[in-house]
Amino acid sequence: MNEWITGPRDDAGERRRRVVAAALRAAYAWSVRGRFPTAMREVAMMTGVVMEAHGPGRGPVSPSALIDCLRDPLGELPTFAESGETEDSAVADAVLLDSHDRLTPDVHDLVCEYALPLAGTIEAEAWLPTWTRMHADHIRRQAFASLIETRSQDDYVASRKFLIDHPAGSREELAELVSTTGVRVVFRGYTEIPADQQYHATSDTAWWWPCPVCAWPLEVTGRTVRCRYRPHASVFRIVPGRSPRSRPGLTALDEGPRVARPEARPVNDAVCLDAGVWRFVVVPGAGELRLCRALEKQGAQVRMWPDLDSYDLHVLAGPDEFRIDMKEYRSVHRLIDDLRTKPPRARVLLPQTHEHQWDVVKAALPSLAITTETRFRTEVRRALKKGRAT
Numbered sequence: 001m002n003e004w005i006t007g008p009r010d011d012a013g014e015r016r017r018r019v020v021a022a023a024l025r026a027a028y029a030w031s032v033r034g035r036f037p038t039a040m041r042e043v044a045m046m047t048g049v050v051m052e053a054h055g056p057g058r059g060p061v062s063p064s065a066l067i068d069c070l071r072d073p074l075g076e077l078p079t080f081a082e083s084g085e086t087e088d089s090a091v092a093d094a095v096l097l098d099s100h101d102r103l104t105p106d107v108h109d110l111v112c113e114y115a116l117p118l119a120g121t122i123e124a125e126a127w128l129p130t131w132t133r134m135h136a137d138h139i140r141r142q143a144f145a146s147l148i149e150t151r152s153q154d155d156y157v158a159s160r161k162f163l164i165d166h167p168a169g170s171r172e173e174l175a176e177l178v179s180t181t182g183v184r185v186v187f188r189g190y191t192e193i194p195a196d197q198q199y200h201a202t203s204d205t206a207w208w209w210p211c212p213v214c215a216w217p218l219e220v221t222g223r224t225v226r227c228r229y230r231p232h233a234s235v236f237r238i239v240p241g242r243s244p245r246s247r248p249g250l251t252a253l254d255e256g257p258r259v260a261r262p263e264a265r266p267v268n269d270a271v272c273l274d275a276g277v278w279r280f281v282v283v284p285g286a287g288e289l290r291l292c293r294a295l296e297k298q299g300a301q302v303r304m305w306p307d308l309d310s311y312d313l314h315v316l317a318g319p320d321e322f323r324i325d326m327k328e329y330r331s332v333h334r335l336i337d338d339l340r341t342k343p344p345r346a347r348v349l350l351p352q353t354h355e356h357q358w359d360v361v362k363a364a365l366p367s368l369a370i371t372t373e374t375r376f377r378t379e380v381r382r383a384l385k386k387g388r389a390t
């Protein structure tokens, strides 16, 4: 019955992926059930997907039982508990709903790796954000559809960099940047700053802060602000302004590496990229651009996303040429699975924050060409030195 949901693969790993994808979608639907009357039907549909993946007599069998499970670590679901795959703790430890039935940051961390097109209610298409129901590749293709059509590599790179460098700002500022740089940006991609990313100093004065890493508006929870993508780890506390209308400040709460404290900006006419484009284009792009700029600083020549995104970076250093695909996954098992399903067209590079995954990936895929950011930068330094010596 579910062949059209299941697709060609149906092993334990793929069933687990469907469970996580449906759990993410049910959690989102539950968090907005007060606003959208069809949300409960969506939760029921996702319960069906979870039941089908688990098989008869296992796992939650009603929408309320599924919602209860979403308040506990996913690892307690039978698909994880019985698999013995405890090493994928990134996913097993994830909790999707907090005690107030709001989405937790785990949702935003995992969704990029797990979101799948599952069959749901037709009505839900109108209010379910794309990031809960589409493959990452699909969202990226959609964001750049008009650019890919023109087949112009320069336009494509300029416009993709633009989104990554300017994921939020005032309408006026963005419009001016678009006209001076000549990039093609679909303005539909920008929307008003969501309520949970605003700080209301008074009933009519609201502020937002750009993330120090990705520049998208930080999430505001009470007096605390941080990026929804947790590897962008800085956490700040809001210091209200001297008068109700003056600019509030931030103090750093974490002990991590010192980062510049972002400055509050008025919400007024500010806009930001849609959460899907942010999560699938800006978050990975911030890492890719950071690496590109670091390599250029070393003296290498770098081209981004060659051949309309065949891979991430083409690097020329002295006599050597490198092709690199950066992979920043929270779940190393999803990474391995994706690399198996779609072998990369370039050497895989794990960024500094994910270098610890190297051993596990190498053990699972011994013939895969894979490196870490630290090793690769040493390799580039040597190649540049070799170039200078000849």
Ligand SMILES: [Zn+2]
Pocket: 211, 212, 213, 214, 215, 216, 227, 228, 229, 232
């Ligand atoms: Zn961020």
